[in-house]
Amino acid sequence: MKYLKLVLILLVFTAMTAVGQTKKNNFEISKSIDIYNNVLRQLNMYYVDEINPAELNESAIKAMLDGLDPYTVFIPESQIEDVKLMTTGEYGGIGAIIQFSDGKTQISEPYEGFPAAKAGLVPGDIFLEVNGVDVSSKNSNEISDLLKGTPGTTVKLKMQRLGEKEPIVKELKREKIKIDNIPYSTVFDNGVGYAILSQFTKDCAKELKDVIVDMKKNHELKGFILDLRGNGGGLLNEAVDIVNMFVPKNKLVVYQKGKVADQNYNHYTKHEPLDLDIPLVILVNDGSASASEIVSGSIQDFDRGVIVGQRTFGKGLVQNILPMSYNTQIKVTVAHYYLPSNRCIQEIDYSKKHRKTADTLAKNDTLGKVFHTANGRVVYEGHGIQPDVKIEPETVSPITTNLYAKNMFFKYANKFYSTHKSIKPAKEFKITDDIYNDFMQFVNNEGFTFTTKSEADIKVLENTAKVEGYLDEIKPILDQAVAKIEEKKGKDLVDNRDEIEDLLKYEIVSRYYYQKGRIISTLEDDPELKRALDVILNQEEYNGILKGTN
Numbered sequence: 001m002k003y004l005k006l007v008l009i010l011l012v013f014t015a016m017t018a019v020g021q022t023k024k025n026n027f028e029i030s031k032s033i034d035i036y037n038n039v040l041r042q043l044n045m046y047y048v049d050e051i052n053p054a055e056l057n058e059s060a061i062k063a064m065l066d067g068l069d070p071y072t073v074f075i076p077e078s079q080i081e082d083v084k085l086m087t088t089g090e091y092g093g094i095g096a097i098i099q100f101s102d103g104k105t106q107i108s109e110p111y112e113g114f115p116a117a118k119a120g121l122v123p124g125d126i127f128l129e130v131n132g133v134d135v136s137s138k139n140s141n142e143i144s145d146l147l148k149g150t151p152g153t154t155v156k157l158k159m160q161r162l163g164e165k166e167p168i169v170k171e172l173k174r175e176k177i178k179i180d181n182i183p184y185s186t187v188f189d190n191g192v193g194y195a196i197l198s199q200f201t202k203d204c205a206k207e208l209k210d211v212i213v214d215m216k217k218n219h220e221l222k223g224f225i226l227d228l229r230g231n232g233g234g235l236l237n238e239a240v241d242i243v244n245m246f247v248p249k250n251k252l253v254v255y256q257k258g259k260v261a262d263q264n265y266n267h268y269t270k271h272e273p274l275d276l277d278i279p280l281v282i283l284v285n286d287g288s289a290s291a292s293e294i295v296s297g298s299i300q301d302f303d304r305g306v307i308v309g310q311r312t313f314g315k316g317l318v319q320n321i322l323p324m325s326y327n328t329q330i331k332v333t334v335a336h337y338y339l340p341s342n343r344c345i346q347e348i349d350y351s352k353k354h355r356k357t358a359d360t361l362a363k364n365d366t367l368g369k370v371f372h373t374a375n376g377r378v379v380y381e382g383h384g385i386q387p388d389v390k391i392e393p394e395t396v397s398p399i400t401t402n403l404y405a406k407n408m409f410f411k412y413a414n415k416f417y418s419t420h421k422s423i424k425p426a427k428e429f430k431i432t433d434d435i436y437n438d439f440m441q442f443v444n445n446e447g448f449t450f451t452t453k454s455e456a457d458i459k460v461l462e463n464t465a466k467v468e469g470y471l472d473e474i475k476p477i478l479d480q481a482v483a484k485i486e487e488k489k490g491k492d493l494v495d496n497r498d499e500i501e502d503l504l505k506y507e508i509v510s511r512y513y514y515q516k517g518r519i520i521s522t523l524e525d526d527p528e529l530k531r532a533l534d535v536i537l538n539q540e541e542y543n544g545i546l547k548g549t550n
Helices: 002-046 053-066 077-088 140-147 204-218 236-244 291-301 355-359 398-405 408-419 433-445 453-468 471-489 497-523 527-537 539-547
Strands: 073-075 090-093 096-101 104-110 126-130 154-160 168-173 175-178 184-187 192-196 223-227 252-258 265-268 280-284 306-309 317-323 329-338 370-372 378-380
Touching: 002 053, 053 073, 073 077, 077 090, 077 329, 096 140, 104 126, 104 497, 126 140, 184 204, 184 497, 192 204, 192 527, 204 223, 204 236, 223 527, 236 252, 236 265, 236 291, 252 291, 280 291, 280 527, 291 306, 306 527, 306 539, 398 408, 398 497, 408 433, 408 497, 433 497, 453 471, 527 539
Parallel strands: 192 223, 223 280, 280 306
Antiparallel strands: 073 329, 090 175, 096 104, 126 154, 154 168, 184 192, 252 265, 252 329, 317 329, 370 378
16 A cells, blocks of 8 residues: 555655646746747847848747757748648659769759650750750759649740750649659569669558569569668658568567657558568668668568668657648658667667767767677667678778769760760670770869869878978988879779779669669679578578578
């Protein structure tokens, strides 16, 4: 009886504390709103120049949310289409990726089968006018807004094309653009199925199921590889349905915990599985986040498949999009999610770190709290999903990084496409000596230069030595080091041909065979895919990993 009284006292005290905190917060909110309204009113009345209240309000909201996590954001009416794209993968437009480069906005990649491609627009086409509006000085976001619109409406474009003296004019009819959730799938000659899932938007689970069903119908599958590399996530329910394809009905895939009770929710598998036995490998990297981590983490916790690649991003947060007044919305982090082993893989605790610090924080490789999979294998809390088979990411030389950063591959591919009507199929196309020599000449003609970190560090050392009075003594040594670096840089295009050649090949292939061709070309030289195939075809290794004996 004494124990019961003590519990009741504690419950009453807790309730009173919660009510008191709520009242205090409500007062602080009312006080803050009153102060904010007065500031805005005084600025409107007395500030020396005219103000734009809407812009000030949006800036204030963004500044307020900036102190939370990077996923809690205000969505003005002008960005509602972007939300639709994020959740459905659909929008009304011309179907092209555009980019701002060298002071101009241009086509980066048209989507195969959509208005931009059907009208003959190609990478490198520069926007001059959109519906008679001069856009030559506008950035890619501004032009993107002009290109989007209701399917069926027309948009007139004036473009400048490489090698053409006069601008070209195209009139396109906007369509509903649906970005492929699965840009590529195949069954390799060894009988292993493979599919890339690029995003978790509406119906992606159904689409993936249809792909696998078709593979099983037409082939005797020896295994299946799901590629989630670079997949930043999306809809949680789609992730649950994908896990459901490989694990039994009524299994807890993920649960979420929030501040309010209606955000505490358990997500179970609801359907009969597609295949409980097929060997399964999931490819991940540091760009695999959120829903990708739910799929890979749950499959790992159930010991249903092997995870291959690099440690994932580490986003264990759930967001809801909430409607607000004047057709605005807010995307709010409402909960943490937890995998079947009860671990949360969130990398950064935003409640303790300011966002600006968190965004630049290096990944912490220390292991978190220990949890266990169904077979008793050790897994860890925090820091994303640790792969079962870890593969170090490929590194590239400074010259390759700078060639990419300065758009040399993109520019040369545009030039190549303008003078070559066709190439071999994506799987067969190779960079010949003639093509590579032409590329090197092109790079030189473009005046390409770059500064290595070594050169930058020497410059810093030189300035420091000058201040400290040591420059005269060490200048000859520094000059000699710079000369050696320059000599080495002069050979970089030849010495690093293999890695440069790969990126050049992918870019050229995409001009003729679009995104699918780029993927096919990339897979030919993919060491992570090759390792995944080794694992899935070696039953002893595969089973040993899942049992924890390997």
